[in-house]
Amino acid sequence: MGRDNGTRRWDALNPGGVAVLLAAACLWEVFVRADVANIQFLPAPSEIAVAARQAVMDGELLGRIVHTVGVTLLGWGAASIVGFGLGLVLGLSNTAYRYSMTSFEVTRAIPPITFVPAALLIFGFSLRMELVLVIFGGVWPVLVNTIGGVHSVPSELRDVSTMLRLNRWETVRKIVMPAALPEVVVGLRLALSLCLVLAIVAEIVGNPEGIGNGLIRARQALQPALMFVYVIVAGLLGVVLNALFRRAVRLLLPNGTVHEERSW
Amino acid sequence: MVMAVKRPQRNNRATNGRWFDVLAGLSPLVVLLTVWELVGSPDSPFYPAPSAWWPALFTRGQGEDIIPAIIDTSRTFGVGLVLATVVGVAVGVGVGASERTDRALGPMFEFARALPPAAIVPVATLLLGFDETMKVAVVVLAAVWPIMLNTRTGVRSIDPVLLDMARSLKLSRAHTVGKVLLPAVSPAILLGVRVATPVALVITLLVEYLTGVSGVGALVGDAQRTFQPARVYALIVIAGLISLAVNSLVRSLEQRVRRRHAGGGR
Amino acid sequence: MSFECRSVSAEVGKSGAARIVLDDVSFHVAKGEFVSIMGRSGAGKTTLLRVLAGLQQPASGSIVQFEGRNVDGPPDGVGLVFQDYTSALLPWRTVAANVALPLEATVTNPERRARVEATLEMVGLADRADDRPPQLSGGMQQRVQLARALASRPSALLMDEPFGALDALTKSDLEDELLALAATTATTVVFVTHDIDEAVYLSDRVLVVAGEPAHVAADIAVDCPRPRTQIRTRESPEFLAVRSRVHEVIFGTR
Numbered sequence: 001m002g003r004d005n006g007t008r009r010w011d012a013l014n015p016g017g018v019a020v021l022l023a024a025a026c027l028w029e030v031f032v033r034a035d036v037a038n039i040q041f042l043p044a045p046s047e048i049a050v051a052a053r054q055a056v057m058d059g060e061l062l063g064r065i066v067h068t069v070g071v072t073l074l075g076w077g078a079a080s081i082v083g084f085g086l087g088l089v090l091g092l093s094n095t096a097y098r099y100s101m102t103s104f105e106v107t108r109a110i111p112p113i114t115f116v117p118a119a120l121l122i123f124g125f126s127l128r129m130e131l132v133l134v135i136f137g138g139v140w141p142v143l144v145n146t147i148g149g150v151h152s153v154p155s156e157l158r159d160v161s162t163m164l165r166l167n168r169w170e171t172v173r174k175i176v177m178p179a180a181l182p183e184v185v186v187g188l189r190l191a192l193s194l195c196l197v198l199a200i201v202a203e204i205v206g207n208p209e210g211i212g213n214g215l216i217r218a219r220q221a222l223q224p225a226l227m228f229v230y231v232i233v234a235g236l237l238g239v240v241l242n243a244l245f246r247r248a249v250r251l252l253l254p255n256g257t258v259h260e261e262r263s264w
Numbered sequence: 265m266v267m268a269v270k271r272p273q274r275n276n277r278a279t280n281g282r283w284f285d286v287l288a289g290l291s292p293l294v295v296l297l298t299v300w301e302l303v304g305s306p307d308s309p310f311y312p313a314p315s316a317w318w319p320a321l322f323t324r325g326q327g328e329d330i331i332p333a334i335i336d337t338s339r340t341f342g343v344g345l346v347l348a349t350v351v352g353v354a355v356g357v358g359v360g361a362s363e364r365t366d367r368a369l370g371p372m373f374e375f376a377r378a379l380p381p382a383a384i385v386p387v388a389t390l391l392l393g394f395d396e397t398m399k400v401a402v403v404v405l406a407a408v409w410p411i412m413l414n415t416r417t418g419v420r421s422i423d424p425v426l427l428d429m430a431r432s433l434k435l436s437r438a439h440t441v442g443k444v445l446l447p448a449v450s451p452a453i454l455l456g457v458r459v460a461t462p463v464a465l466v467i468t469l470l471v472e473y474l475t476g477v478s479g480v481g482a483l484v485g486d487a488q489r490t491f492q493p494a495r496v497y498a499l500i501v502i503a504g505l506i507s508l509a510v511n512s513l514v515r516s517l518e519q520r521v522r523r524r525h526a527g528g529g530r
Numbered sequence: 531m532s533f534e535c536r537s538v539s540a541e542v543g544k545s546g547a548a549r550i551v552l553d554d555v556s557f558h559v560a561k562g563e564f565v566s567i568m569g570r571s572g573a574g575k576t577t578l579l580r581v582l583a584g585l586q587q588p589a590s591g592s593i594v595q596f597e598g599r600n601v602d603g604p605p606d607g608v609g610l611v612f613q614d615y616t617s618a619l620l621p622w623r624t625v626a627a628n629v630a631l632p633l634e635a636t637v638t639n640p641e642r643r644a645r646v647e648a649t650l651e652m653v654g655l656a657d658r659a660d661d662r663p664p665q666l667s668g669g670m671q672q673r674v675q676l677a678r679a680l681a682s683r684p685s686a687l688l689m690d691e692p693f694g695a696l697d698a699l700t701k702s703d704l705e706d707e708l709l710a711l712a713a714t715t716a717t718t719v720v721f722v723t724h725d726i727d728e729a730v731y732l733s734d735r736v737l738v739v740a741g742e743p744a745h746v747a748a749d750i751a752v753d754c755p756r757p758r759t760q761i762r763t764r765e766s767p768e769f770l771a772v773r774s775r776v777h778e779v780i781f782g783t784r
Contacts, residue, residue, distance in 0.1 A: 014367055014371065016368045017370045017371040017372070018371055019368075020368045020369060021375065024372055099292070100291065102287070102289025102290045103292040106293065107293070107504075109507045113466055114499075117484045121310060121488055121491070121496060196380075201382045204385075215386050224391070227386060227387050231379055232379070235383075238378055239378050425612055426618070429610075429618045431603075432604050433631060434606075435632070435635065443620075443634075525621050
């Protein structure tokens with residue numbers, strides 16, 4: 001989510017920013033209580049806080065979070081393996097690449113969201129539908145970035161492997177994979193965010209579990225404060241998962257392979 | 265955002281070679297569709313054969329819904345993207361030009377940016393109802409971020425010499441902004457718009473699907489709920505085509521501006 | 531009198547971490563004179579030029595005047611040429627449009643076009659009017675900057691190491707072109723450089739700026755005859771004498 005320097009700079013020593021945030025919250029509170037614009041159903045921050053507390057104490061919130069995160073991680077894992085494997089093959093084999101790339105570009109252009117209805121038709125309201133969607137959507141960033149990473153391996157390195165008389169498998173393992181790694185990592189990170197969003201969408205539409213479903217239930221019960229709680233939790237989950245991912249990358253790959261792909 | 269794949273540098277292809285690649289690359293899709301056609305039957309509840317897709321658009325007299333739906337989707341997408349650009353550029357310039365404003369508004373923006381648009385949709389329908397305004401609002405909320413961030417970066421990376429130059433030529437404030445600053449920032453802005461475009465389109469379709477208000481997404485949702493799988497697939501293809509068209513349009517626009525700035529051939 | 535500086539001091543950097551770059555600098559530049567400001571990189575020459583250009587406020591107590599009036603913001607009749615031509619020209623405008631930029635607010639269309647044509651003619655770029663700056667070589671881009679500065683018919687030109695990024699051959703060409711232009715238009719020129727040879731070759735006087743904070747370490751008159759030529763002048767005893775003196779001042783002062 002492009003927050004490396006931003007996080008450090010904005011968290012540390014930013015009383016002004018925090019103050020503005022709090023001021024905005026207070027303004028919101030006043031706005032609702034004074035019923036200025038007459039937006040029905042707009043909850044005040046205080047109500048959201050109360051609803052949050054309630055949801056936590058009920059234990060319902062936690063259960064839903066566990067479901068959503070579980071599906072996300074499971075799906076993301078599967079998508080990563082498939083995407084990486086397929087990406088390696090397509091990246092390494094020129095022929096395979098030539099004879100398939102346009103297809104992938106075309107399918108990629110179709111937003112994963114549009115596959116939700118197809119998934120619903122085929123798998124119905126089930127956990128399977130959610131998983132299928134998450135995996136199908138998550139494969140693309142990993143696939144594309146793996147291919148990109150493999151292609152970006154400098155030709156000099158390939159000469160090195162010839163000189164060292166490495167066989168095909170060793171070349172891949174010792175030279176191609178490490179060189180492609182930074183871009184693969186970016187793909188994995190993008191896929192993670194995407195998987196979370198797809199899981200939530202699937203829960204909103206089809207699978208009666210998790211955060212998405214909690215959101216819909218709250219809506220049906222006309223409980224806007226609780227809805228806001230779920231929205232905020234969804235946002236927090238994204239941030240936390242992203243941060244955990246970066247932490248893991250930093251620990252497992254200490255050579256500074258996290259490089260920014262974002263627009264910042 | 266997923267990045268474009270680089271082709272391997274060691275292959276120099278002539279232009280006709282490129283065309284061959286593009287067509288050859290379609291083989292898996294062609295194979296898949298052919299197999300599907302042969303194996304599936306038009307009545308399959310899950311996997312109707314591709315040949316059944318196009319006709320399915322017109323069954324039960326639903327054919328006349330298609331064009332209006334495409335227009336609706338385009339309108340929401342277009343208005344949303346334009347508004348997102350206006351807001352994104354305005355805020356991006358403000359935040360890029362003033363370090364203090366940047367730090368002050370930062371946490372608030374980070375918080376808002378983290379909220380997934382999909383989750384915002386149900387809230388939006390509750391607060392704003394089921395109409396065009398709600399659709400556009402959600403699209404703007406989602407698409408404004410890449411534009412704002414890129415504008416911010418663009419403003420920050422304006423070469424200070426340009427500002428000195430404008431001052432030394434005694435250009436008025438309006439002229440400095442209009443003739444020097446805005447053109448200097450426009451590649452960054454266009455990059456932001458290019459990144460925001462697929463986002464805006466996806467969110468438009470998502471909102472339509474989730475709320476059924478209008479547009480292609482709503483048609484898809486309708487087809488799905490009434491168990492018309494062939495129609496669903498046909499509409500997915502349409503959505504994909506719209507997506508391809510829009511993306512390539514924005515990309516070529518961005519390239520044109522980029523070329524103007526690079527001066528072309530030196 | 532073109533420029534007049536008395537007890538000029540200037541700071542650089544944000545308040546709190548400001549560094550006094552110029553201290554008690556005093557000198558003057560007569561009308562039509564070509565004066566070089568010489569010194570090591572970082573000595574404060576650019577700051578001094580920016581103060582003259584009205585782009586930077588000097589410390590209080592400083593007196594900076596152009597043609598008798600206090601300088602407060604970029605004065606009318608002063609043109610500025612930057613070292614970094616890629617950033618100082620607008621790549622999305624043609625050469626002609628770049629030169630026209632300062633005239634757009636003040637001069638009407640037909641007059642504007644005439645002036646742009648004339649100035650481009652002066653710098654020898656009339657045939658490149660419709661190209662864009664990135665298509666031109668470095669030397670040509672600098673000439674475009676020069677043309678833009680001359681288009682407003684200034685009485686003085688301030689130039690900040692304009693030929694610093696160019697190769698030696700282009701440099702000598704442009705030096706001579708500049709001399710010719712300055713003579714024809716009778717423009718006062720204040721020329722910042724770190725190149726001793728260039729400073730002596732071009733100028734009537736060389737101001738050496740040195741020390742930390744910087745002050746005027748020497749004000750040396752160059753009594754080589756005009757018009758100057760690259761070979762003859764640079765071999766002349768007068769040139770060599772001035773050159774040594776400047777050298778002494780710079781390398782003698784730490």
